[in-house]
Amino acid sequence: MQTMGSTSKDIKEKDKRLLEGVIQKKKKQQKGIKPFVNKVIQGDCLNILPSIPDKSIDMILCDLPYGTTQNKWDSVIDLQALWAEYERIIKDNGAIVLTAQGIFTAKLILSREKLFKYKITWIKSKPTNFLNAKKQPLRKHEDICIFYKKQPVYNPQMTKGEAYDKGIRKDQYTGSYGEFKPQHVKSDGERYPNDVVFFEEDHDDFVYVKTAESEGEVYHPTQKPVELGRYLIRTFSNPGDIILDNACGSGSFLLSAILENRSFIGIEKNEDVLLHRIQPTDYIKICMDRISETLKREEVTPSTRKLFKKPITKYHTLNYLETDATNQL
Structure with missing residues (x-):
């Protein structure tokens, strides 16, 4: 009888857990994507992404850490765990657009070879790798890797030639x-665009995009140009779509989304990248300040401004505290 009693209790506990799971799933479905939209969320993206509903994202545009330096902020994210979330949350016709360089390009492509379709080469106006200039060529390009399940939105950005x-x-x-x-x-x-994007010269079917330094103050060591983000967002999404950047840094791609009349979800771990040794750099605040300034620009439509009436920061801690932000959503 005691054995039967303990078995019955175990069954009840199991049923209770199943019921709680169903309730949590239902709550998640009810919340939907709205709590995340046009928010900058502080936290580890691998902790935040599981809370985002299935097939709710139109485009993923992200400058992932390349792992090419010894800096903590440049540590490569677990790609297999990341792809599991990417494939779950992206719509079937959504594009996953990820920047890369060097060996990280190879690792990234091989991490999801079945979804990789092609890459675009971004030729920068200013090279890097000056520390090794006597041993290696300067690096003047980065890769933009395009992944998708099915043919995504594709709006070729036509250029002018003779x-x-x-x-x-x-x-x-x-x-x-x-x-x-x-x-x-x-x-x-x-002209139809080709797979090379460059900067400023005005001829044929190249697309010229400024580097972040040419757009003003640089807030992050790997900051990408807002105009590059705008070009990619126009190409792979439509107005009103939701763009996810799960390592948004100083928010350049979020600004790109605003300027192209798209919504965004930004996730940033907000770790000190040692740009300023006197005081730590708060990237959530930098994102907020840049978004506020961008919303003042004349080219931002009234309908886009209305999306930002509520506070943009959904969760924010200073001093880079390790906290699960999903509880705040």
């Missing part, structure tokens, strides 16, 4: 199946 009209050409090769026939060869100068 218009031409070469008239009717006989035996012009057309298509991929060896057909040759007369064709009128002309162009109004509009």
Whole structure:
């Protein structure tokens, strides 16, 4: 009888746990994505991402730590754990766009080879690696790796070249199946983009993007240009979409989303990167200040401004305290 009693108790406890699990799942579904949208959340992304609903993100745009330095902030995130969350939260037609360089590019591609489709090369206006300039070439480019499950939104950002009209050409090769026939060869100068993005010169089908330094004060050692983010967001999403940056740093890609009339979710661990030895750098505050300034710009639409009436910071601690921010959501 005692054995039966203990078994019955175990069953009740199991049922209770199952019921609690169902309740928590239902609460999560009810909350949906809204509590996260247009918020900057402090915390480890691997702790925050599990709270984001399935298939709720239109585009992931993130400058992940490359692991190319000995700095704590540059430690590589567990890629397998990260991909498990990425694949769960991204919509079936959503693009996952991740910056990379050197050996990290190879690691990143091989970490989800089945989803990798192609990469874009961003040629920077200023090279790096000056400490090794006598041993190695300077580094003047970074990679932008494109992953997706199904064909995502793709809005090619057309560029301008020289218009031409070469008239009717006989035996012009057309298509991929060896057909040759007369064709009128002309162009109004509009060009499809290629897989190289660069800076400032104005010719043909390259896209020129400024480096972060050329846009003003640099807040983070790996800060990406806002204009680069805008270009990628225009290409792989539509107005009103939700853009996730789970390692948002000083918030450049969040500003890109605002300026392109998209919503965002920003996650930042907010660890001291030792840029300023006198006092620690609070990246959540930097994000907030930059967002506030961006919202004042004339190009930001009234409908976008309305999205930011409530406080943007969902969770924030100073001095880089290790805390689970999901409890605050």
